[in-house]
Amino acid sequence: MVSILGVGMTACNRRDMTMEEMAMQAVSSALRDAELDARDIHLVVFGNALAGKLLDQGCVRAQSYLVNAGLDRAGMINVDNSCASGSSALHVAYNSVQADEAPVLVVGAEKMWTGDRDTTIAAIEDALTAAERPELRETVGSHASGSVFMGFNAQWANTQLKERGTTIEEIAATAAKAHNLGVENPTAQHGKPVTVEEVLKSRVIADPLTRLMCSSFTDGAAAMVLGNSNSSAYPRIVTNILRSGTGQLEYHDRLSDTIQEVWKISGMEHSDIDVLELHDATSAEELYALEALGYFEPGEAGRAVLAGDTLPTGSAVCVNPSGGLVARGHPIGATGIFQVIELVHQVTGRAGTRQRANARYGMAVNTGGIVYGDAAATSITIIERP
Numbered sequence: 001m002v003s004i005l006g007v008g009m010t011a012c013n014r015r016d017m018t019m020e021e022m023a024m025q026a027v028s029s030a031l032r033d034a035e036l037d038a039r040d041i042h043l044v045v046f047g048n049a050l051a052g053k054l055l056d057q058g059c060v061r062a063q064s065y066l067v068n069a070g071l072d073r074a075g076m077i078n079v080d081n082s083c084a085s086g087s088s089a090l091h092v093a094y095n096s097v098q099a100d101e102a103p104v105l106v107v108g109a110e111k112m113w114t115g116d117r118d119t120t121i122a123a124i125e126d127a128l129t130a131a132e133r134p135e136l137r138e139t140v141g142s143h144a145s146g147s148v149f150m151g152f153n154a155q156w157a158n159t160q161l162k163e164r165g166t167t168i169e170e171i172a173a174t175a176a177k178a179h180n181l182g183v184e185n186p187t188a189q190h191g192k193p194v195t196v197e198e199v200l201k202s203r204v205i206a207d208p209l210t211r212l213m214c215s216s217f218t219d220g221a222a223a224m225v226l227g228n229s230n231s232s233a234y235p236r237i238v239t240n241i242l243r244s245g246t247g248q249l250e251y252h253d254r255l256s257d258t259i260q261e262v263w264k265i266s267g268m269e270h271s272d273i274d275v276l277e278l279h280d281a282t283s284a285e286e287l288y289a290l291e292a293l294g295y296f297e298p299g300e301a302g303r304a305v306l307a308g309d310t311l312p313t314g315s316a317v318c319v320n321p322s323g324g325l326v327a328r329g330h331p332i333g334a335t336g337i338f339q340v341i342e343l344v345h346q347v348t349g350r351a352g353t354r355q356r357a358n359a360r361y362g363m364a365v366n367t368g369g370i371v372y373g374d375a376a377a378t379s380i381t382i383i384e385r386p
Helices: 019-034 061-065 085-099 117-127 133-138 148-164 168-183 196-201 251-266 283-292 301-306 335-347
Strands: 002-009 043-047 075-079 104-110 204-206 220-228 236-244 275-278 361-371 374-384
Touching: 002 019, 002 085, 002 335, 019 061, 019 104, 019 220, 043 061, 043 085, 061 075, 075 085, 085 104, 085 220, 085 236, 085 335, 085 361, 085 374, 104 335, 117 148, 117 361, 133 148, 148 168, 148 204, 148 251, 148 283, 168 196, 168 283, 168 301, 220 335, 236 251, 251 283, 251 361, 251 374, 275 283, 275 335, 283 301, 335 361, 335 374
Parallel strands: 043 075, 043 104, 275 361
Antiparallel strands: 002 220, 002 236, 104 220, 236 374, 361 374
16 A cells, blocks of 8 residues: 655745755655655655756756755656656656555656746757657747647637637636635745736737736645555555557547546546646646546536635535646646645645645646647546545
């Protein structure tokens, strides 16, 4: 039985820390929370996507950034899987713990603020196949932000508006929800309350998406200690799967396909999940993903948000109480671990004013990269309260 023995993370609202400082802080906090020493760890799995291009550290990233962490008895594995780097590292760690009782440290860290916006965007777009990249930059990326990924999200948002019955006001309300929940999260990147009107009036990034509907560059690190424990003192991982796209399915169809596999493996169903942390690169994507995952019929997710159903106090599944990628932030190599840590806080009753009452099961859905219109990596993790 794989349990989460301890967690730690940095705040996402700072730009002044180095990668080493962030990684060290997250690791120290996780080890302290687990009441373990660094020498108790025999394996470290480190998720990071951008250090090769942005920090000139293309290899041995864990070894470089954790050189002073006292982990001299641990082997280190580095994982780069775009925005799913952290959740992919978790997948490796999860399988290692299943095979061995020794505790494993899983870390995700990313420094995206370097002062060179164009270089950061180019590094992110390594998550597209090299063969597709030039044409996509000329077509899908031909808008104000210049980002292919925001271009894809704009296309999906327009599909929602034109074909699924979603309204721009519902997307704006979803963004306002995220930012207002970010106010309740002391580690969130964006902690200022906003109104629907402010969201609609903010600068257009890729029509119809405005600035306040979109996630932004974020620095941050998160860490967890996993162990093979039968103790009822720790949250346990019920299911953890990772699937890669091949271009055979559309991005959201891949989500639909993967969640069906999760229900089959776990023996659970939608109504069992109390809290859902999902990959809202934009607020429109939060709604599309909710429908692709089967929580709402096409066009109904936005109405549920307007009704307050997806809030911690709502009648449906609680969605992104952390503020999600839009408000908590999206340090891409660490996002998947940040999501699971929020679930740990929820199922252990440590989420403060954003707590979902009596949360028993939490699910994290994290994706990374796009390959010929398909999600390059999709990770889904379900955890259960102690």
